[in-house]
Amino acid sequence: MTTEEVRALVDKQSKESTTAINDHRLNLGRALIRPREISVIARQVENGRVRDEVIDVWLVAEESSDGYKIVMRHDGLQFGLASNGFSSDKHLVLCGWYGDQRTAFLSM
Secondary structure (H helix, E strand, O other), rough: OOOHHHHHHHHHHHHOOOEEEEEOOHHHHEEEEEEEEEEEEEEHHHHHHHEEEEEEEEEEEEEEEEEOOEEOOOOOEEEEEEOOOOOOOOOEEEEEEEEOOOHHOOOO
16 A cells, blocks of 8 residues: 555544543544554564564654554554554564444544
8 A cells, every 4th residue: 555545444434433531532634643654563473472563654643752653554444553562572562453433433
């Protein structure tokens, strides 16, 4: 997907929800940013061992510079949240996939 295609998808999903307000008193319209590709860490703990996988996603909205971020899979099928991890992490850490953009936003 190109930046323009991502923006069109984000705009389509947010069209009726830009005035939605989350628990942090932020409205979706103000959280949206120009989409850009970033890498996030998908962290899993299995049998007491941490396994990190770096995945590429689209960053489409943010609560603040140090708050939650809304990310989108490259196929455009799921939106999720990412946040700062450990100080040694080179990327944001994926909190989880929440389905559509509005659901991810309201989960911030």
